[in-house]
Amino acid sequence: MRNFLPLVFLLLSSSILGQNVRAVTVYGLGGVENPTGTFGSGIPAATVSGSDFIAAYNAYNNVTLTPPALPNPMPATSFSIALPNQAANMPKLSIPHKGDFFGFSIEMSVVQQVIGKNASFLQPTFLNLLATVADRAGSVRVRIGGNTQEIATLVASLPENAMIAKDHSVDDNAPTQTPTLDLTDEFLYLFANVSSLVNAKWYLGIPMNDTSHLRLQIAEHADAILGSNVLGYQVGNEPDLYGQHGLGGRPKTYNQTDYFNEFGTMVNGINNDPQIASKNKIVAPSLQGTWTPESLWDIGYLNTYSSFLDVISVEQYVSFL
Structure with a gap:
C-alpha cells in the first residue's frame, strides 16, 4: 500500500x-x-x-493506509441476462449493425480547421479522436460534405499551393452564406494520409447544384487516390431545400419529380464516366425533412435507382430550442 x-x-x-x-x-x-x-x-x-x-x-514517515476488508460475500463476477430469442418479441429491433455504425460529419469548408491544413500537416487532436473510436469500433466513418459540397469544384492547382480556396464573391444563392470552394487533389491526399494512420473510411459529397454541367472530378480522383477507403459518394445535399434556397437557379416550385429527373442525370453521368469505378456507391436522397422519403418512393425512386444506391440517407437535426 x-x-x-x-x-x-x-x-x-x-x-x-x-x-x-x-x-x-x-x-x-x-x-x-x-x-x-x-x-x-x-x-x-x-x-x-x-x-x-x-x-x-x-x-521518518511510517504512516501506512490500511486497505478496507473485502466485502463478504464477494460480488458475482459473472451473470446472465435473458434476451428474447425471437425478433417477433421485439418488434422495433433493428438489423445488426457494425461497431462503426456511428461516425462524424464534417462540413467541407472547415476541413482545414478540423482535419489538417494539408496532407502533410494533420491535426493531432483529430487523429487521436479517430484512433480512440477506431480502437473500440474497429474503424471509424467520416462524412465530408454539407452545404458547401454543392458549390465545390476540384481544380488542378491553386495559388501558393493552397489546398482550399474560398470565393465569397460568387453568389449562387448559397444557403447559410457558404462560400464557393475550389479544391485540389491535396484535399483527397489529406484523407488518404489520415487513413494510412487510422482505420478511417470516408463518405464524400458530390455537387448537384447544376446538372446541366456535371462536376464529377471529386469522385474520379477519389477513386484513384483513396480507393477502398471511400465508402460512398453523397450525390446532392438536402434537395428538398433546393427550391427554397434557389440553389443553381432552381425555382420555388422545385418538387420531387424535378429532383427525380435531375438525380437520373447524375446517375447516368456517373455510370458513363470511365474514371469512376464505384458505380453503385451512391448515397441519397439526403432529405432534410421538408419532403418525406415516402414521397419519393411513391414516384418510383427506389425502383428506378436501387441498383446504384448503396446507402439511403436522411438528414435530421436536433433542436435545442
Whole structure:
C-alpha cells in the first residue's frame, strides 16, 4: 500500500528568526505527533528551510493506509441476462449493425480547421479522436460534405499551393452564406494520409447544384487516390431545400419529380464516366425533412435507382430550442 504524506503543520518558535532551532513538532493524520523531538540543534537558523523540515519528516514517515476488508460475500463476477430469442418479441429491433455504425460529419469548408491544413500537416487532436473510436469500433466513418459540397469544384492547382480556396464573391444563392470552394487533389491526399494512420473510411459529397454541367472530378480522383477507403459518394445535399434556397437557379416550385429527373442525370453521368469505378456507391436522397422519403418512393425512386444506391440517407437535426 502506498504511503501518503499527511498534511503537515510546522510550529516554530520565534527563536528561529535569530537563534538556533531547538525543536519541531509535526502533526500528522488524526493529530498524532509523529515524530516528536529535537531537530537542527546547533544549526544556524539561516541554513534551515521549510524543505529541510519536510525532508526530515519524510525520512521518518511510517504512516501506512490500511486497505478496507473485502466485502463478504464477494460480488458475482459473472451473470446472465435473458434476451428474447425471437425478433417477433421485439418488434422495433433493428438489423445488426457494425461497431462503426456511428461516425462524424464534417462540413467541407472547415476541413482545414478540423482535419489538417494539408496532407502533410494533420491535426493531432483529430487523429487521436479517430484512433480512440477506431480502437473500440474497429474503424471509424467520416462524412465530408454539407452545404458547401454543392458549390465545390476540384481544380488542378491553386495559388501558393493552397489546398482550399474560398470565393465569397460568387453568389449562387448559397444557403447559410457558404462560400464557393475550389479544391485540389491535396484535399483527397489529406484523407488518404489520415487513413494510412487510422482505420478511417470516408463518405464524400458530390455537387448537384447544376446538372446541366456535371462536376464529377471529386469522385474520379477519389477513386484513384483513396480507393477502398471511400465508402460512398453523397450525390446532392438536402434537395428538398433546393427550391427554397434557389440553389443553381432552381425555382420555388422545385418538387420531387424535378429532383427525380435531375438525380437520373447524375446517375447516368456517373455510370458513363470511365474514371469512376464505384458505380453503385451512391448515397441519397439526403432529405432534410421538408419532403418525406415516402414521397419519393411513391414516384418510383427506389425502383428506378436501387441498383446504384448503396446507402439511403436522411438528414435530421436536433433542436435545442
